[in-house]
Amino acid sequence: MSVIQVSNLTFAYEGSYDNIFEDVSFQIDTDWKLGFTGRNGRGKTTFLNLLLGKYEYSGKISANVQFEYFPFQVENKDNNTLDIISDIFPDYVHWELMRELSLLKVSEDVLYRPFESLSNGEQTKVMLAALFLKENRFLLIDEPTNHLDMNAREIVSEYLNTKSGFILVSHDRSFLDHCVDHILSINKTNIEIQQGNFSDWWENKQRQDEYELAENEKLKKDIHRLSDAAKRTSSWSHEVEKTKNGTRNSGSKVDKGYVGHKAAKMMKRSKSIEQRQQSAIDEKSRLLQNVESSENLKLTQLAYHKSRLAELDHVSIYYGDKMVCQDVSFPIDQGERIALSGKNGSGKSSIIRLICGEDLSYTGTFRIGSQLKISYVSQDTSHLQGNLTDFARSSGIDESLFKSILRKLDFARVQFEKDISTFSGGQKKKVLIAKSLCEQAHLYIWDEPLNFIDVISRMQIEELLLEYSPTILFVEHDKEFCHHVATKTVEL
Template sequence: MLRLEANQVERRIGDRLLFRIAGVLRLYEGERVGLVGVNGAGKSTLLSVLAGLEEPDGGTVARHGSVAVVRQLDEAGERAGTGPSEESLAGGETEAPEGEPSRPAEYATMSGGERTRWKWRQAMRKRAALLFADEPTSHLDTEGAAEVEEELRTYEGTVLLISHDRMLLDRVCTRILELEDGEVREYSGNFSEYRRQKELRRERALFEYEQYDKERKRLERAAVEKAESAKGMKREKTGKTNTEARLGKDQFNRRKSKVEKTAQAIRKRIEQLEVKEKPKSQEQPVFDIRYHKPIHAKEAIRLERVTRSFGARMLFRPFSCGITPGMRLGIVGPNGSGKTTLLQTIVRGEAGVWTSAASQIGYFDQRLEGLDEERTVLGQVAESSDYPETSIRTALARLLMKRDDVFKPVSVLSGGEKVKAALAKLFMADCNVLLLDEPTNYLDIFARAKLAEVLREYPGTILFCSHDRFFLDEVATHLLVIENGEWTFEIGGYSEYRERKKKRHCLEMPPEGDAEAEKEKLAELVPAVEYRERLTPAEREAETMRLELELTGLLGRLAAPGKHESKPELEAAYNECLGRLKQLKQR
């Protein structure tokens, strides 16, 4: 069943074309369509036009059925009361169901995540035929994003959504609309399939450009050769009669004219060649180990019995762990659980934090306080870096800050551009340990992918907080997860952690029937060798070293427990650590 039809729709800002839908765009019952594009491409405006919140400057939009909209969170606009209403829709059955509550009195004091959840619940109650969602996981933690993902995946109506959450787009979408340079292009499948199709298009475009360039150069050489040949032609000097000389001159002119006509024909063929544009090149970042002092210690950072409280409330209980050089540690947990507090504790070197003498820590703050608003991007990145300017500009380009963008003062940058500038400043500095607090904030899905590539290539140690599940999978070699005030150290990315958590949950459930047989069956899900085989040889060596150090520390604490330490808990931690070490050493 057809749910939406947009015909020749376009929108302008002054004289600039923001977007145009060439032909007809149709959305059908049950489709889940993702709308993607770089920041500033016009995605939110396009969604608003299709939902009926804004009128197009050209073309028509027909919606068939009820409509629900989840607008992108705009805290400043909402506090001022200027944000557009989700219910001010044109076309279709747009009224909220009878009895739907208005915004609660405490809405103004809600956090970003609480506002997003509230908006989402109101939209879900409508059970509309058409759901338009602009960043529905904005400000949500990983668990909240997973809940929204599941509701979208099972939604009975038609969905058009904007999201920078790669995992959500992969698991939910059946089609992708790309808004690029004002044009809307359609791709079947999820986001990963869209990327595959787009790369094939890029490769085809590159091949066509190379063929065009090769043929154009061949024809240009031929035209030059013919023109030179015509210029160099000379009449023969012989002792011929006047009549013979005239005949010879006519033959010479005919030959020269023929050569010139051939040259003209070649030039005309060059003009008639279908021009092919060269696809955009794939820049590579330049990290040089000479600018990042290596850490030769067994651990770059050691946390020993670190805990934090606010008044009577304990944020997290004491825990210990070691971060080895080269580790990329993702810090995961619900909003307000203490992730940022942990990073700040490390930066300040508070009680329980040990860092290697060779560690040079760089800290990315969500508030972007390390940027000078009046200076240019290139100027302040270069000021704190020993890298040459070409390397700095390459790193900025890799984060999608190119050409004249690098000469802009920070004061005129968007939120996403400021994030890129602050990250580039850290990458190019002489740091070898990066602490990043939500580095994907304000970045679109393409910039997040570029950032993940850069972080994987960084020749140092990284600790980072993020709610982006795909980003955690792409970057993290290990995770530090907090739940109910307890930290756990995990190997691998977020998806691996979730799978292990499900298996642990199965093992902890009371078995039905034959208890021993059920336990044996569940134990097959997590064979001992799996823990070892998930790691590369280098990671196994580093993990073995870490566990041996942890065992040594636990033995010392068992011999003389601290005032607030429980011997049974220390023994349990020792046995768990010893078990992991035995698994790693199995052959």
């Protein structure tokens, strides 16, 4: 075991006035299984790149291990997978490679196929196997669950649970719980490390937030009470002081020494109250710095004149001679939240495209209500560019509402001035979800909406769907999300 020591780390991108990290210090044991969490745009991938030495920074990062980054950049994807593994690790031992692939439920034949012919899940598993073969390496694993189906996520989390010596960036709560023993969290004002899995960290965070909110409320009342007391005491002191130059009601002379002593005593009491008030203000200022705001989102769904919006009856979809799904049957009724489930390649996106009106070749019967308005969230964010104002205008949505939703999803105002193409993967997905929430529709169709999106925002979206119960068909591989949200699951 060795230690990765981060001391007084400060970093900002060139041309930016905002520091992503400022005077950050902590240490990591290299035998930890470390989960890395934080809201989108806080700098998780940036920190991994700093460990890799990609940017200049002030402060110090010291380590006695070499870092390896996942996903590994594959330049020649038409090469056989075995050649790709040789590029990653030329000194691999074949039987050791086969042992790792066996743990990941990958058959040997993938080694002799072009890398680009492998599914996303197979590519992920092959790269992880090759990187874990290297000795004295600390792996920086950046969101391996994106585009992995639920079954593949379970296999990969089981595999990572047998390993140690890695940082894992993931927003999948169930996945993190199964394979990490420490959590590194980027908060609003600091970075902290806690022992335990994600659920342990989240429970501690909620407890700490609740305590700070209660203390803050108590201190607010104390400050108000002390402020009133200080004003009263100061006023009494001035009134008593005035009587030094006057006379008593009886006409006798005032004892100026007594009055002066009484006024001084009152003034001292006033100063004491002010000091207690300032102490309370100082204590209050240290609270709530890392309490995450997650305001409730809203959605306006249009009512449809029929209870059934669409129906597939023994539908099979074809691309040329290739059948991508077979004999699919299910209705979509008002108020249903349907999770469309199945392995990658089972035809989920094709079903969605058919319902959204694409001209696909299919057999069977597909019925959809007339004048049905659909709001669609795509997997793909690569087309997003330009500023948010122009995006709202071109999408025909209310700009103020759109930006208000993004604010609730933890967008800083400064983000509104930037080009969408520079956003993080999670921020781009939030743009598409915010657009969908601005659209009045009878049916919402979301294709893997949570890829890259942080855990707190996932919980906000869960609460939204549970509160407003829109009719929605979605594809999502986050087990916790599906368990909480879906009223029905259609397995392909």
